[in-house]
Amino acid sequence: MEAEVKRIGRRATPGVQIPAPRKLDPQTLAYPFSAELAWTAVNYLRTPSRVLWRLAELSSRRLEPLFDEIVAALSNRSVDWLGSAKSLSVEVRRIGDFPAGPLQVRGAAKSAIVEAARQQGHRLSLDPEDPERLFVVEVRDDEAVWLSIDLVGRSMHQRGYRKARGEAPLRENVAAQLLMLARWDPRREALVDPMAGSGTIAIEAAAMAQARPLWCDGFGPIGARLPPIEPIAQRFLPALFADAQPPVLANEINSETIRAFRENLHRAHVADRVQVIHGDFRDLRADRVQAAVKDAEAGLVLANPPYGQRAEGKGAGDPEIAALYDDLAQWWRRLGPGWRFGILSDHPDVTAIFGRRPSLEKPVSNGQLKAWFRVYSAPETN
Ligand SMILES: C[S@@+](CC[C@H](N)C(=O)[O-])C[C@H]1O[C@@H](n2cnc3c(N)ncnc32)[C@H](O)[C@@H]1O
Structure with a gap:
């Protein structure tokens, strides 16, 4: 995927230095966030299934401190993560050995994000079907909990051209x-x-x-x-x-x-x-x-x-x-x-x-x- 990022990035944003990525696992590369690179990635990269913007890395190992930590992390930054959005959904991608189930983590994260928005004067409500912001929570191998925004809002294989399909189509x-x-x-x-x-x-x-x-x-x-x-x-x-x-x-x-x-x-x-x-x-x-x-x-x-x-x-x-x-x-x-x-x-x-x-x-x-x-x-x- 790194070769794809270089080929596309150099052509889409000539003159912009593409930083070296950190390899998180065989399928995941992490680049420092830049709006230019992120926008290029979500519009041109054909091999990934997701492009995420990581907002916060949290260290809580229980639900209540996780709630507080998310509220603090989001309230302490500008509303760059929120804009005029009115609705959200939360996906828990991997839970590792976090001592609570995915539904509990999802509920705590959702309530914390709504609370952080409220503290910044915004009202957010849940819309699992068609959210304006899709948040992703995942426990990484180093045990940190990552809170990210999915920049596409669904898996990137759904490009919109394949309404009609044959037998056993490839993603x-x-x-x-x-x-x-x-x-x-x-x-x-x-x-x-x-x-x-x-x-x-x-x-x-x-x-x-x-x-x-x-x-x-x-x-x-x-x-x-x-x-x-x-x-x-x-x-x-x-x-x-x-x-x-x-x-x-x-x-x-x-x-x-x-x-x-x-x-x-x-x-x-x-x-x-x-x-x-x-x-x-x-x-x-x-x-x-x-x-x-x-x-x-x-x-x-x-x-x-x-x-x-x-x-x-x-x-x-x-x-x-x-x-x-x-x-x-x-x-x-x-x-x-x-x-x-x-x-x-x-x-x-x-x-x-x-x-x-x-x-x-x-x-x-x-x-x-x-x-x-x-x-x-x-x-x-x-
Ligand atoms: C697994 S599907 C391919 C899916 C395809 N990659 C996609 O994403 O839609 C295999 C295809 O081979 C076709 N097929 C089977 N026998 C064939 C043959 N002898 N000549 C041409 N196509 C054949 C089937 O009709 C089927 O559409």
């Missing part, structure tokens, strides 16, 4: 993570998804190459109304690399899913950036792929096939699934030298089927589902 930020993990280089590589479903990988690829803003109509981040961010939130958000136009090709067999895919492409404003093919990938010949991506020196195939528990209950041993994976490996080899292959699957035999060791092998979760992401380098010859 949008997980699709972006796969592209980053595979080190897809849109300046020289084409991208092909042979089993594209509702198109998440292709849409993320086209949008990531151009560094387009994340949000589709009406899906903006609620942090736009925070006092430090409000003045810069008025600015127009351009695509940061608008002239990057890598070939992106996506194939899908199911007619209804293809319809959903096309709708999603339009909502994501990348319909002109993705070539869509309807059919069985087995019929997608290498010369057709080559013709579609003619300007690219090389390519990355990124596939998220039906697998194991997702494949309508069929396990990896099912003959249909086994044949599908065999055919996929053969289809990839037929593309010829220059084509790398990335695959997200929990099929246990992927490496045996592909007949080579992956250059990358990493567990990846898509919501509750756990799978492996593997990347195979291009075959030397076909």
Whole structure:
């Protein structure tokens, strides 16, 4: 994620020094707060699921002192955290070994925030469905309790373009993570998804190459109304690399899913950036792929096939699934030298089927589902 922050930050805010982050855990980086960097992050970073503004680090290990500490921490600072907000919600993300349940911590934090607002002359009421401020409480491993504001107000994978979905769609930020993990280089590589479903990988690829803003109509981040961010939130958000136009090709067999895919492409404003093919990938010949991506020196195939528990209950041993994976490996080899292959699957035999060791092998979760992401380098010859 640090590479993504640098690429985007340098382009969005040229001349602004990007500080080195602190790595809190394998998934979390902490940067000193700056409204510019925070606003850039919530609008352009495609891989994270959350961007939080940490307001206070608290040391209480019981509920009553936690209440007092939150009131003191918020009352002692300007109302930069509040602005004109009238409603709030509180999420407790992790509780560690805090000696109270999440509901109790949530209740104490909510009452403390409302009290701090009251002391500063504001009235805040609870709105769990559509809050103007979403506060997050989490007990970090060093036992400190962090109180933060979620700058988006929901998980960042809900970008607003995927109203229609196919079978077992990938989360949008997980699709972006796969592209980053595979080190897809849109300046020289084409991208092909042979089993594209509702198109998440292709849409993320086209949008990531151009560094387009994340949000589709009406899906903006609620942090736009925070006092430090409000003045810069008025600015127009351009695509940061608008002239990057890598070939992106996506194939899908199911007619209804293809319809959903096309709708999603339009909502994501990348319909002109993705070539869509309807059919069985087995019929997608290498010369057709080559013709579609003619300007690219090389390519990355990124596939998220039906697998194991997702494949309508069929396990990896099912003959249909086994044949599908065999055919996929053969289809990839037929593309010829220059084509790398990335695959997200929990099929246990992927490496045996592909007949080579992956250059990358990493567990990846898509919501509750756990799978492996593997990347195979291009075959030397076909
Ligand atoms: C796990 S889903 C892909 C989900 C996709 N990544 C998304 O985010 O929407 C697998 C897709 O492969 C498609 N599929 C299955 N067999 C296929 C084939 N032989 N050729 C092309 N697509 C196929 C299914 O219709 C399904 O949409």
